[in-house]
Amino acid sequence: MASSNGTLAQGSVLKGLGVGLNAVVAEVFRVAPMQALPARAKSTKSVDEERESLRSAIGAVGAHLDALGAKVGSTSAEIFDALKFLLEDDELFEVAEGHLAEGWTAAAAYGMAVDEFAELLGGDPDFDERVKDLQDLSKRVQAEIAGIKVNLELPIEGSYVIVGEDFSPADTAQFTPAVVGVITISGGPTSHTAIICRSRSIAAVVSCADAVDLVDGDVVLVDPVGDRVVVGGEISSATQAITFIETGREPIIPVRSNIGSLEDANKASAANANGVGLFRTELLYLSATSQPDVASQSASYAEILTAAPEGPIVVRTIDAGSDKPVPFLHMPHEENPSLGVRGFRLIREHRSFIEDQLHSIEIARAHTNREVWVMAPMIATAGEAREFADLARSIGKFKVGIMVETPSIVTQIADLKGQIDFLSVGTNDLSQYLFAADRMNPALGLLLNPWQPALIRTLARIASEAEAAGISSGVCGESASDPAFAVVLAGLGFKSVSASASQVGAVRSALSATSVNDAKRIAAGALEFSTAEEAKAFVTAELSNLN
Amino acid sequence: MALFTHEVTVLDPIGLHARPAGQIVKLVKESELDVQIGRPGEEFAKANSALRLMALKIKTGETLTLTVEADSEATAGEIAAQIQEFLKG
Numbered sequence: 041m042a043s044s045n046g047t048l049a050q051g052s053v054l055k056g057l058g059v060g061l062n063a064v065v066a067e068v069f070r071v072a073p074m075q076a077l078p079a080r081a082k083s084t085k086s087v088d089e090e091r092e093s094l095r096s097a098i099g100a101v102g103a104h105l106d107a108l109g110a111k112v113g114s115t116s117a118e119i120f121d122a123l124k125f126l127l128e129d130d131e132l133f134e135v136a137e138g139h140l141a142e143g144w145t146a147a148a149a150y151g152m153a154v155d156e157f158a159e160l161l162g163g164d165p166d167f168d169e170r171v172k173d174l175q176d177l178s179k180r181v182q183a184e185i186a187g188i189k190v191n192l193e194l195p196i197e198g199s200y201v202i203v204g205e206d207f208s209p210a211d212t213a214q215f216t217p218a219v220v221g222v223i224t225i226s227g228g229p230t231s232h233t234a235i236i237c238r239s240r241s242i243a244a245v246v247s248c249a250d251a252v253d254l255v256d257g258d259v260v261l262v263d264p265v266g267d268r269v270v271v272g273g274e275i276s277s278a279t280q281a282i283t284f285i286e287t288g289r290e291p292i293i294p295v296r297s298n299i300g301s302l303e304d305a306n307k308a309s310a311a312n313a314n315g316v317g318l319f320r321t322e323l324l325y326l327s328a329t330s331q332p333d334v335a336s337q338s339a340s341y342a343e344i345l346t347a348a349p350e351g352p353i354v355v356r357t358i359d360a361g362s363d364k365p366v367p368f369l370h371m372p373h374e375e376n377p378s379l380g381v382r383g384f385r386l387i388r389e390h391r392s393f394i395e396d397q398l399h400s401i402e403i404a405r406a407h408t409n410r411e412v413w414v415m416a417p418m419i420a421t422a423g424e425a426r427e428f429a430d431l432a433r434s435i436g437k438f439k440v441g442i443m444v445e446t447p448s449i450v451t452q453i454a455d456l457k458g459q460i461d462f463l464s465v466g467t468n469d470l471s472q473y474l475f476a477a478d479r480m481n482p483a484l485g486l487l488l489n490p491w492q493p494a495l496i497r498t499l500a501r502i503a504s505e506a507e508a509a510g511i512s513s514g515v516c517g518e519s520a521s522d523p524a525f526a527v528v529l530a531g532l533g534f535k536s537v538s539a540s541a542s543q544v545g546a547v548r549s550a551l552s553a554t555s556v557n558d559a560k561r562i563a564a565g566a567l568e569f570s571t572a573e574e575a576k577a578f579v580t581a582e583l584s585n586l587n
Numbered sequence: 588m589a590l591f592t593h594e595v596t597v598l599d600p601i602g603l604h605a606r607p608a609g610q611i612v613k614l615v616k617e618s619e620l621d622v623q624i625g626r627p628g629e630e631f632a633k634a635n636s637a638l639r640l641m642a643l644k645i646k647t648g649e650t651l652t653l654t655v656e657a658d659s660e661a662t663a664g665e666i667a668a669q670i671q672e673f674l675k676g
Contacts, residue, residue, distance in 0.1 A: 125609045131636030160642035166601050167641060174638075330600050330676060368600055 048253050050272035056223070056248025057489060058264025059234045061546065063278030064221040064243040068258040069195060071204035071211075075188045077179065080148035087140050094136060094146035097184040101177065102127055104191075126170070127177045132157060147182040154178035165365070165373050194219060201243075201262055203254050206482040212236045221262040223251045223269055228485020230468045230518050238521065239542055245269050247485035267576075281546075282524065282583045284553035291551030292559060293530045296538040297349065298516055305347035307541035312548070315351020315411075317464065317538020318516035319344070321358055321397065322366070331368045331393060334400050341404035345412070352411040354464060354516075354538070355401055356443065357394055357428075359383050359417040363480075369393065378472065378479070383418025383443075384428060395435065402436030413439040415464055420446045422455040429460050441511075445469035450502055457509035464538070465502055467517025471495055490519035491572035496528065500567055503533035514538060523550035524579050530554070531563025550583075558586060591663035593653045595624075599676025603645040608637035610673040618666060621656040647676075 048054075083090050102124050109120035126132075132153050139149035154174050161167040161174075183190045194202065194216045201221035204211075212233060215222075222244040227233050229246060237244035243262040245251075248269055254260065261273025265281045296317030297308035308316060324340050325332070332340075345353060360366045361374075361382025369390055374380035387394055398414065405412040416428040419442040432440045441462035444450060447470070453463070467490055472479045474494060477487040490496075499515070506513035514536040519525045521543035527550055529537055539547045554562075562582045569575040597603055615622045615634045624640060625631030626649065632639040645651065653670060655663035 122605055122609060125612070125637055126605070129636050129638045130612075131633075131639045157638045157642065161638075161644075164644055166604055167644075170605050170641065370601075 047255070048250075048258065048271045052250075052271040054245075054248050054250040054254075054269040054271070056245040056251070056267060056269065057229050057234075057485065058267045059229065059237050059244040059246060060241060060264050061281040062241055062243045063261060063263045063265065063275060064199075064201065065259065065261045065273065065275045066199045066201045066220050068254045068256055068260055069200040069202045070254065070256050071192055071194075071202055071207075073205055074183070074190060077151075077182045077188065078147065078186050080151060081145055082143045082148075083140075083145040085145075087143075090140050090144075090146040090149070091137065093185060094133075094140070094150055094181075097146065097150075097181050098127060098133075100184050101180045104180075123173055123177060126174055127181070145185075147185040150181050151178050165371060168373060201260055203251050206231060206246075207233045207236075215240075215242075221260075222246075223248050223254070223260075223262060224482075225249055225251050226482035226485060228479070228482070228488040229490070230471075230479055230488055231482060231485065235518070238518075239540060241542065282550075282580065284523070284549040284583075286549060287552050289552045291548050292554060292556050293534065293551060294351065294536045295526075295544055295548045295551060296351065296354070296514070296516075296536055297541045297544050298538050299344070299348065299541070302344050302347055304541060305344045305349075308544070309347060309349040311349075311541045311544040313349040313351070313539075313541065313544045314536075316348050316353040316355075317514055317520075317536060319348075319353060319355045321356060322360055322364060325358060325360070325366045325368075326364065327367075329367050331396070334396055334403065337397065337400035338403035338407070341401055342407050345404050345408040345410045348410070352413055352439070354413045354415060354441070354462075354514075357384070357397055357414065357416050358386065360386065378469075384416040384424055385418055387427070395431070398432055398435040402438070405436060405438070411439075412436070413441060413462060415441040415443055415462070417443045417466070418445060418469075419443060420448045422449075422452045422459070425449070425452075425456055426459050443469075443516075444502055445473065447474050447498070450498060450505075453502065453505040453511065454509050456511060460511060462512040462514065463502070463506055465499065465513070465515045465517060465534075467495065467499070467515060467519040470498065470517070474498060486572075489572045490517075490522070490525055491576040493567075493570055493572065493575060495519075496532075496566055496575060499529065499534075500532045500563070503529075507533055512536075521547065523547050524576070524583055526550055527554050527559050527583065528563045528566050528579060530556070531559035531561070531566075554583075554586065588656050588658055591655045591657060591660055593655065593663065593667035594650055595653055595667060595671045595674055596650045597645055597647055597674045599674055600647050601676070602647050602649075603640060603643065603674065605637065605641060607673040607676075608640040611640060611670055612637045614666070614669055614673075618662075620662070620666065622666060622670075623654045624651055624670075627652050 105120045136149040136153035158171045195218045199220045203223045206224045206227035224246045227246045261270040263278045266279030294314035296315045297313035298318040300320040300323045363377035365371045429440045439461040445466045471488045475487040477484040516538040520537040521539040523546045526547045566575045622634040623631040657663040
């Protein structure tokens with residue numbers, strides 16, 4: 041195996057947050073942050089030369105968009121066609137030519153022309169995405185002229201651990217089969233990178249600040265269970281995921297699955313999940329340009345309800361906001377979308393949409409004869425919970441509940457006695473609001489670690505107050521996909537957990553191998569620690585001793 | 588060549604957004620005719636640029652005036668009818 045040629049000594053341990061259970065050893069492939077674009081400058085060349093340089097850069101970016109379009113196939117290829125149309129816009133080129141005539145370089149002229157159109161289109165939420173597209177095209181054209189690489193250009197063959205600051209959805213879409221491990225310097229356990237790696241079973245460690253010193257050629261052990269990366273580490277030294285003895289028993293609480301599409305519903309059934317703990321309904325609407333009618337909505341729901349695993353199906357009403365806009369609801373731009381009009385708050389402006397959604401779910405429920413529970417996201421007061429419960433019960437034969445994501449509703453669970461049937465904790469958003477830490481800010485990943493004592497104690501309070509109020513409680517956030525954390529949740533008194541389909545099997549084994557008394561003892565112990573690291577280390581050690 | 592004027596109404600719920608703007612520009616370029624679009628009484632945009640059309644920020648329900656420089660009323664009418672089709676959403 042190659043030796044390290046970087047500044048980090050063999051055996052160096054870099055701490056981070058592990059994602060998933062599989063360790064891997066491979067060579068580092070550093071993904072450099074994109075070089076800064078050169079400052080806008082006046083040209084030393086002729087206008088004709090600059091015009092030619094602009095034309096050929098636009099041509100090259102256009103050819104790249106064609107290639108991407110061909111790769112993704114017909115359904116998404118339209119997106120790339122639309123981008124090409126913006127890129128090659130006649131007036132955009134004319135405006136840029138005007139700046140060339142003033143003596144600017146091709147890159148500067150195109151950048152200025154795009155800025156001018158972005159200004160014209162600005163302030164209109166319908167065009168926010170197009171303005172972002174335009175600016176991205178501008179960046180690509182300028183980078184092309186300067187000879188700067190914009191794409192990841194990942195290896196296609198071999199096996200590599202890719203190391204970078206954090207990866208955007210566009211980046212992760214380019215992951216090749218050669219990507220066997222991922223390390224991010226920032227980005228937390230709920231970052232896009234973490235979610236993608238978990239669902240594809242790619243070994244990953246995120247929020248690993250010391251990884252900044254890794255260089256191409258270093259061979260590293262990515263050890264997610266140990267929350268670490270070891271330079272020169274052998275696979276045999278990877279921290280073993282606690283293996284639970286297959287007991288053949290049923291888990292001590294039901295393990296449901298999170299789904300968002302028909303494909304997910306099929307996966308959840310294959311994974312032997314006990315029903316669905318979170319059916320995210322946004323996917324059915326995010327790409328629609330006009331509001332689908334009740335008939336087409338109910339047909340989509342019926343198809344998914346039919347495919348869902350046996351057991352109750354918990355459907356969450358739309359959880360959109362200005363960062364996850366539904367095109368036909370025309371949501372205005374907000375400075376702080378996560379603190380804005382989102383989830384159930386949409387009822388003020390869009391009551392008929394939420395009513396239609398519930399009607400569609402009821403038609404699908406009656407048609408498929410499945411047990412359907414409905415819940416609303418982003419409930420902050422007992423009044424909102426009641427409003428939703430009354431609305432849902434007037435429309436369908438559902439069990440009715442709420443998501444617990446805001447710290448405010450945590451203090452009002454007792455007030456909900458007799459009003460709702462169940463609650464489900466979304467630990468990702470609850471962490472974001474409890475720690476005042478933006479989930480989208482990669483620098484704040486460590487605050488969103490589910491082992492944080494403040495989160496565990498808040499969860500303990502939710503479980504015990506729900507119990508006292510006769511409300512069934514569950515957890516459907518990312519944290520419930522971690523088998524060790526799921527044991528803690530069961531021990532705190534939650535009545536079900538819901539994990540991503542890929543993790544259902546692992547969570548089921550953990551909750552089958554543990555007794556109710558063990559889970560209670562472990563959860564009580566976890567509540568005693570003042571740091572996330574200690575709490576996790578305690579639970580891991582206790583679970584290893586059980587076997 | 589003569590200048591023909593038509594009216595079209597934007598029925599697309601998102602208004603004159605990227606997709607219809609792109610369809611209009613494609614049609615106009617293929618026709619090789621001079622077509623301008625705008626709100627009555629305001630400055631018109633040449634329909635050879637989707638960005639320029641989008642920058643008019645036209646919303647659903649608005650009625651627009653279309654001028655087509657063509658050799659016959661029939662040609663102009665056909666272009667206008669196709670543009671109206673694109674604006675139905």
